[in-house]
Amino acid sequence: MRFVDLINKKKQGGNLTRDEIHFIVEGYTAGTIPDYQMSALLMAICFKGMDKREIADLTLAYVNSGDQIDLAEIEGIKVDKHSTGGVGDKVSLIIIPLVASAGVHVAKMSGRGLGHTGGTIDKLESIDGFKTELTRDEFIHNVNTYKMAIAGQSANLTPADKKIYALRDVTATVDSVPLIAASVMSKKIASGADAVVLDVKVGSGAFMKSLAEAKELAETMVEIGKSLNRKTIAIVTDMSQPLGREVGNANEVKEVIEVLEGRGAPDLTIVSLTIAAHMAVLGGAYPDFDKAYTALELVIKTGKAVEKLKQLVKIQGGNPDVIENPEKLPQAKYHFEVKATESGYVTAINAEAVGVSAMLLGAGRKKKDDQIAHAAGLTMVKKIGDKVNKGDTICILHTDMENCEEAENMVKSAYYFSDNEPQPINYIYEVIQ
Template identity: 45%
Template sequence: MAVEPFDTVDLIRTKRSSGTLSTAEIDWLVDAYTRGYVGDEQMAALAMAIFLNGMERREIRDLTLAMIASGERMSFGSLGKTTVDKHSTGGVGDKITLPLAPLVATFGVAVPQLSGRGLGHTGGTLDKLESIPGWQAAISNERMTEILSDVGAVICAAGSGLAPADKKLYALRDITGTVECIPLIASSIMSKKIAEGTAALVLDVKFGSGAFMADFEQSKLLAQTMVDLGKDAGVATSALLTDMEVPLGLTIGNALEVRESVEVLAGGGPADVVSLTVSLAEEMLRLAGITDADPAAALADGRAMDTWRRMIEAQGGDAAATLPVAAETHVVTATESGVLATQEALPFGIAAWRLGAGRARAQDPVQAGAGIELHVRPGDAVTAGQPLWTLHTDEPDRFERALESLEGAWSIGDSAPDRGPIVRERIQ
């Protein structure tokens, strides 16, 4: 039996005492944890030490590269197209991937969008698309390449071979209170995205009530850390810092968000969803070397919708099918007249989750039709008795807890504060 070159307890003590780990130590640690030599209890102690004391840029880069090396790396070099991907840190009503991927592909760029499922209040792109009859999330790498060559865009589940060390560590962080840690978040996201093999990457990093990190400065630090990791790995990377103080668009929930995405692709849809979709498309195309494209025109004239239909049908979906509708609805009405002054994103995300749109555990099912329709936005005038939002679920006993989570999450007053532009800053 081979002698291990390092002692896990020594590494834990180093980070506990605010020291730095060498490249060799990090490489060994990730490999030893992946093969089971380093136990979960030891990795949990190390994750907490990193959470409390941080990591230097070189350590974060080494951790990211070691997690990439734990599995396979995809390559799209045979496509003959520039590849560009987008990653969002997640939010409430964030359905941007759905219209964005076909929109960018319309300009001859390949968009390999490996997406995930929802957990807690943040919705999952794959759950949303699975509300389309027949659509399949799991496809082979060969089929993925075929669709990228033919259609230009694919949204699918990541294979288990990409960064398996991250998958193991992520599950551990989830149950040990070490999720909100910039070195661990950045290395987790970027290890998967770099292993995916895309040439360019745009990060949509949220801040505000419904964001993974509510604080603007912390979100900015996370964005900068990820942009640096991308550049270190040779991937053209930039980030947009975007507002998630209020829900994005007018729908929260799987089939509801697909319907709204189709409205955007048809040249309509809520202004904030259209604005963010176009901004991210412009940034993705810029990184891909295309500076004369007009994404807004491609939404207006139907080109992006044509690509969407082909993309959905390539994965077995019926783009013309009627989307699922929840069996029960409950309408919340205004208690007084005035202006909708505030609307916090997080409680609305939790309410949609409690209605059945999300899951508490990875193995839980989701309801395709569950969620919330928003009839007004902050700044809109309302009259007493007017519908504010409609709650959707298949199980009416879910309404009570969903309504509890909305208590105090919105207010009616004389005016609403100016929130400024949805894209607050660009980091490159």
């Protein structure tokens, strides 16, 4: 089998066989296929696409390239969740205790962030002592005993995807639905969950900028899940502005507490409850979405959800006092208020620009080995639909740096104003199952 023939086959619009896909993935992972040939194939895939069977085969080849986590010792249905990423996305930290409160086993594998802010693991490490590296026995014990556990992903989970993604990142071949779908789903399949709820973001702070693109990706990933015998639901949610009011790490943990205490921002609360309700249905706790949503709202109102968060922190070695006393989380030295440059309604916010601002303040990583400042970030005082007067505070920057002029200017440029009040935002666009 000559690799150049496979490049040509895909260039001509042909479909790669299962054996050919495994040959490609195994060869590139082992180093027998050079970057320049793999780059050519990836570009051909970007232009010609892949059919459903090819995408499923590519996903499975990624899964088989490394470790697979066996969760058979965990009782009942194991439910996981994945987000395609966004600004201010702390939903995972909300749904773990919320869904576990309903008696569903939540076995969550999460990663670190590279870009705007930290990933879920980085956010949790804002809590003093919180342990994100669990042994297999610890992970299984926690899920069986407390219905929940969260841990960093194994270094050898889908290594083929990691290597190919790094190449995609420098060859302008990231924006391919088949390649994105296989990358996301391979991690979920290898993580061992029985059911997966996918949060597909759309808007200025998401990878998919249009609803049509987001829907195509969501449908593709659901098809992959079903073809590999995983119960899979995708929810297309809004990311036209940062989710909630906090962007960073420690301050996002603080906002998680607020949501679970019933004091959360409407967009973050609704998105989190929607995802959690679908997870609870897949986990067998409720017969339908409406009953699950209503029951989980009650879990928040009664205080059971925030108590479950406190339990999660305690069983993973963290200081549970931070849940009742969020001021014990890392605090930034400086807080700079960003003022509105004009009056009117906030009609749009460039969420990606806000995310980059957070990174400039120290909340994210430019390079993989950069250290995160857990206290850094920003608070969105004004969001889309809010009325502001010139000089009002629209955002507060939190940082240990004395000068953050670049971040401040970027935040100012992210806000757009109009004399006319904008239409309300749809937080949930579509559910695909």
